[in-house]
Amino acid sequence: MAYRIAQERRITNTVTTVDGQTFGALFRMLTDEDxxxxxxxxxxxxxxxxxxxxLTDIENEDGQPIPYTPKILEAVISFPSDALAIQRAYNEAVFKAAMGN
Structure with a gap:
């Protein structure tokens, strides 16, 4: 199989917060420089x-699903531990992609 240089590479992973909540994330892979x-x-x-x-599987305080918007991302990353959880999920996804899984 030939190597294709893609304009955008996408990866997914589950984000787990410090209190055990989970949600899905679709990521854009960045270059090391970026x-x-x-x-x-x-x-x-x-x-x-x-x-x-x-981000997927996000709910409001009443447990109702809410669609993803940039405001939702800002609300999630306003908590430092959740921002770190997203970073960890991104790094894990990049590693898994590099390993061919």
Whole structure:
């Protein structure tokens, strides 16, 4: 199989928060250069904003599903532990993709 240079590579993973809640994430893979540049902007949130395409299985306080919007991402990453959970899920997904899984 030939190697194709893709304009955008997408990966998915489950995000697990410190209190055991889970939700899905669809990520855009960034180049090392872009990730390094964004990693230190806004406490790492710039990298999260650049990588997250969509979050799934998000509910409001009443347990009702809510559609993904950029405001939802901002609400989630306003909690430092949840921002770290998203970063961890991204890194795990990149590793799994590199290993061919």
């Amino acid at each position: 990730l390094t540049r964004l990693a230190n902007e806004d406490g790492g949130k710039a990298a999260i904003r650049a990588t997250v395409i969509e």
